[in-house]
Amino acid sequence: MKHGTQDLALFGGTPAFVEDRRVGRPNQGDRRRFLDRMNQALDNEWLSNMGPLMHEFEDRVAELAGVRHCVSLCNATVALQMLIGDEATGGAPGDEVIVPALTFPATAHAVGWRGLRPVVCDVDPVTGLIDPEQVETLITPRTRAIIGVHVWGQACDVRRLEKIAESNGLRLYFDAAPALGCTHNDTPIGGFGNAEVFSFHATKIVNSFEGGAIVTDDDALAERMRAVRNFGFGPGGRVGHIGTNAKLNEAAAAMGLTSLDALADTMIHNRANYELYRAELAGIPGVRPVEYASQHRNNHHYMMITVDEAAAGLHRDLLLGVLRAERILAQPYFSQGMHQLQPYAEDPGRSLPHAEELCGQLLALPTGPAVGADDIKTISDAIRVAVANGPEVTSLHRARTADVDE
Structure with a gap:
């Protein structure tokens, strides 16, 4: 259990996991x-x-x-x-x-x-x-x-x-x-x-x-x-x-x-993971699980959240760095829109505001059969601590980055 900024691995604390928790681990079955x-x-x-x-x-x-x-x-x-x-x-x-x-x-x-x-x-x-x-x-x-x-x-x-x-x-x-x-x-x-x-x-x-x-x-x-x-x-x-x-x-x-x-069992497990993440992340400022329309069935293969920097006190990319230091290998799906990729950036002035805003906020968290309830609670705890100390985490990170640049 982490209690403050000093407990975060990015600033010298012990990582939350001994082995990586990854997005997209293969579902091998029997x-x-x-x-x-x-x-x-x-x-x-x-x-x-x-x-x-x-x-x-x-x-x-x-x-x-x-x-x-x-x-x-x-x-x-x-x-x-x-x-x-x-x-x-x-x-x-x-x-x-x-x-x-x-x-x-x-x-x-x-x-x-x-x-x-x-x-x-x-x-x-x-x-x-x-x-x-x-x-x-x-x-x-x-x-x-x-x-x-x-x-x-x-x-x-x-x-x-x-x-x-x-x-x-x-x-x-x-x-x-x-x-x-x-x-x-x-x-x-x-x-x-x-x-x-x-x-x-x-x-x-x-x-x-x-x-x-x-x-x-x-x-x-x-x-x-x-x-x-x-x-x-x-x-x-x-x-x-x-x-x-x-x-x-x-x-x-x-x-x-x-x-x-294994698909039916995997979907049941994924849905349980999704609901637990929603419960654990509830009330964390600026962090919102992506909700899926109830009339459609989702396989919940992805556990997506958005991170609103203004409310969370830190940017999605910094939260990503915090999590990766804890050996939580979250992924920014997607960090660039197609119109921002070099082969398709024909009009540098063209803006697609909705896609661009989401690209700066989205984060995929580990889920799937290899991720259990204790993992989710630990991952959510790391997010909670990072956001609770968002301005301090941001300030320390900027100071560290400035020292490296010098």
Whole structure:
């Protein structure tokens, strides 16, 4: 238990943890079940090229997402690139795709990689989700598609975005990287727009070491995506499309299936962690857990807070430094908007105020199966002490930084 500034590790106190508490630790599931599946793959001598474990994984993801088709892939970035490059999206170099400011860089990179231009849109100031009203103002004759992002598993305003896309003849895709198991009202995320993309990276709630998937109810799109992931080979073994090598191998599928086995329990655990964090952080000035709309289900894979410097007495980045000294490896998701990244900063004077404010306040705290109640109480205690002494912590940090600079 820490009582004052002198107890904080940043200023010479003992760190709260002997081992790091990290954001995004892999949810491994039952290791014996994974090894059984790996032995199955080895016994079959079928390690890649659309093996039985891959097909089983696709079937289970499609069922969970409530769609007809799941096209598994080596990662979610390639999934977005394939959708942007699809014949239905169309477009010539320089044509535009609207993306939100608050997202992982891969969302915009996938657009730029295919020769189109990401047009960055501001977000809702509370949820951080793409703002449909601004989307409408950004549509031009060169716009080809909209990509919404279900940030932290929150569902976008999918119905309004679908209407905007339909009325303007645009493709609508959703980057649903963190949203497996989440819903919009009672409908699973996965079947909205023309297609959605899940990530199964090691840091996601379901991981396949590295992996992703396109999920859709569009039969023709799914057939094209299956061909593209396998060098363009279609029915009868004939190449009908420009393709790449984006297949999910059997080892990745084995891990994905094993992680899926644990999904229901993981979501229950995550929800309990979220509620405990809310209780422990209640009343700390300037620190607010991100709230999720009650009509939608969230997998609570991320424990997000905002830090208001004026009320907390210290900036988010300084609180991050305090926590990391305690071996609490929080993460600033996201510290820059897409419009502030060098490849997309075409207009240095352009401001997206809602995204910029959130980028200076957001912090992800450790959660997941490896984080328990005692951990959460210790993490919250460190935050409470730092904020209770915010002006002093800020002053000491500035003095230390000045000494180093001299």
